Amino acid sequence: MYQHLDINGKTIDLPLGKVVCLGGNYADHIKEMSSLVTEEAVVFMKPSTALVPLTPSFAIPTDKGACHNETEIAVLIQSKLCKADEQTCLAAIWGLAMAQDLTLRDVQKRLKSQGRPWERAKAFDASCPVSAFIPMDNLTDIQNIDFSLAVNGEIRQASNSANMERSIAQALAEISQQFTLLPGDIVLTGTPAGVANLNPNDQLTLKFDQYEFKTSVLGN
Incomplete structure (x- = not known):
């Protein structure tokens, strides 16, 4: 069962909420996916049932085609945000974590070709493994953080939060203009280039x- 945890393994006193995901927030991933740059942020959601612990392992579907990694910085919200400015948004962040926006790529391509929503590809149960959260007090500059994913010892994704098209504060402020973010909600801030298939037994x-998080991929 998923709970918000801090880096020391202690439960964070915030409820389980929705997951709001930002698409197209790294130029190299936009190019990789042959996507279009849009004036408005691409936003979609996952339900609370998508959340599972990143470590020590998580499971992926094995009967729906390719399941891709999308490594993202996750933001845990600690106070209500509605039509908020950037400074208010920054003050509302409990901390940051690493997450996977697991994506059933074959399913997504089929849905896109039909002009249909992506939920079947993005919002399935256990589609959002999340690490422990690092408190804001432990982070010097959230817009200058290196992060990476290695699969079986080989670097697959690597970037820095400075490379975001929209900063974390800008993203939260824009999202809050459309709908309210509540305590316990998580915002995923987009993935850099390097998305590819995951397989059971991948390390x-x-x-x-x-900080470093090690995990294993299981099949279900």
Whole structure:
């Protein structure tokens, strides 16, 4: 069962909420996916049932085609945000974590070709493994954080939060103009280039600032 945890393994006193995901927030991933740059942020959601712990392992579907990694910085919200400015948004962040926006790529391509929503590809149960959260007090500059994903010892994704098209504060402010973010909600801030298929028995290492998270992929 998923709970918000801090880096020391203690439960964070915030409820389980929705997951709001930002698409197209790294130029190299936009190019990789042959996507269009849009004036408005691409936003979609996952339900609370998508949340599972990143470590020590998580499971992926094995009967729906390719399941891709999308390594993202996750933001845990600690106070209500509605039509908020950037400073208010920054003050509302409990901390940051590493997450996977698991994507059933074959399913997504089929849905896109039919002009249909992506939920079947993005919002399935256990589609959002999340690490422990690092408190804001432990982070010097959230817009200058290196992060990476290695799969079986080989770097697959690597970037820095400075490369975001929209900063974390800008993204939260824009999202809050459309709908309210509540305590316990998580915002995923987009993935850099390097999305590819995951397989059962893959060994993953995610690095974020000076923190490291090791996990294994299971099949279901």
